[in-house]
Amino acid sequence: MTSVLTRGRTVLLSTVSSDAHTWNLVYLQLLLEEHGHHVVNLGPCVPDEHLLTVARAVRPDAIVISSVNGHGHLDGARLIRTLRDDADLAATPAVIGGKLGIDGEDDDRHVQALLDAGFDAVVTEGTPASALAEFLAATPPPRAVDAGAPARAA
């Protein structure tokens, strides 16, 4: 049997459910693709249940959540608890970043609660973008796939 390894991770990219900002997602998608990853970008205002449905179908190597409106500390915590309660997604590496609080100051105070809720990493505003690449590089490598098998759902 011939096996190949995909070049990068398959990354599910999304905002939290309340967040309507989109350029953050465009930026993050370009950044991830530049590092060789395959990105499934769900866009803004993604309901938790929709994200779970897509994640169960795509089985991403990692989930990247963006918060810009400042509700990441609430919506993100709820989302990751739901993900961690799902048998299929409980172990999927997940990171949240951006503007986690609404006042634009002292986002560090939200970090521990988001880690406790289930995120593997929390990236606060102003952290170099390389932190995201380093997080993904530290995730388990993509599974070997049978070269003759159909492409993974995207």
Ligand code: B12
């Ligand atoms: C454009 C914009 C909008 C547009 C969005 C249009 C669109 N299609 O995206 C509209 C008008 C819809 C909008 C609405 C609102 N906005 Co607005 N918006 C902006 C604005 C001017 C630019 C955002 C942008 O596109 N930046 C460019 C992208 C590329 O950068 P970014 O979003 O900052 O994301 C970077 C980082 O956060 C980081 N990042 C983000 N996510 C992640 C995830 C990970 C894992 C990592 C590593 C990094 C990371 O990387 C990105 C690139 O550096 C900013 C102010 C500003 N100058 O930044 C306010 C701003 C984001 N908005 C703000 C607010 C409050 C709102 C509203 C609540 C206003 C209101 N009262 O209605 C609503 C929220 C609506 C909602 N439901 O979410 C605040 C957020 C405050 C906070 N969180 O601290 C800001 C900062 C303005 C301000 N100074 O008050 N907004």
